[in-house]
Amino acid sequence: MQKALVGSWYKxxxxxxxxxxxVGExxxxxxxxxxxxxMFATGAFANVMNQVIGVSYVATYEVAGKYIERGKRTCYGLTIxxxxxxxxxxxxxxxxxxxxxxxxGEKLQVNGRRSKFVDQVLGYTRAR
Known part of the structure; x- marks a missing residue:
C-alpha cells in the first residue's frame, strides 16, 4: 500500500x-x-464463530424493561x-x-445461539 501511495499526487x-x-502520510x-x-473484523469474527461453534438454545424469558436509544437510528429495545x-x-x-x-412482565419463548464470543437472539414468540 505504501508503494501505491508514496509519490502520488492529491489536492x-x-x-x-x-x-x-x-512516507509519513x-x-x-x-x-x-x-x-x-x-474494528469491523472483530464483530465479523464473533458472528462467524457463533455460527460455527455456537450452541442453539430455546428458553423462556420475562420482559424486565423497555428502553429507547436515540442515535443515528432509534433503537426500541427490550431487556429480557x-x-x-x-x-x-x-x-x-x-x-x-x-x-x-x-x-x-410478559413471558417470551426465545430461540438463539450462544458462544463465548457473542450471544444472539434469533427470534421470539409470546409464551403462554
Whole structure:
C-alpha cells in the first residue's frame, strides 16, 4: 500500500495547490485503514464463530424493561431475563410497534445461539 501511495499526487481540501504523498502520510493512512478494518473484523469474527461453534438454545424469558436509544437510528429495545436464571439477560432492538405491544412482565419463548464470543437472539414468540 505504501508503494501505491508514496509519490502520488492529491489536492488538499482547503488548498488550491497539489501535494505529493510522503512516507509519513502513507503510514498515517495505513494506520487509519488498519484500525477501521480491525474494528469491523472483530464483530465479523464473533458472528462467524457463533455460527460455527455456537450452541442453539430455546428458553423462556420475562420482559424486565423497555428502553429507547436515540442515535443515528432509534433503537426500541427490550431487556429480557431468563425465568430459570436471573443472571441470564439480553437487550435487543425490535420494531417500535412490537415494543409498544409488549408489556413488562410478559413471558417470551426465545430461540438463539450462544458462544463465548457473542450471544444472539434469533427470534421470539409470546409464551403462554
Amino acid at each position: 488538499p481540501r482547503y488548498s488550491s495547490q497539489e501535494r505529493q504523498v510522503g 502513507s503510514w498515517a493512512t495505513g494506520a487509519i485503514a488498519a484500525a477501521v478494518l480491525v 431475563v431468563n425465568v430459570d436464571d436471573p443472571l441470564d439477560r439480553f437487550q435487543f432492538c425490535i420494531a417500535r410497534s412490537e415494543q409498544e405491544a409488549t408489556a413488562v
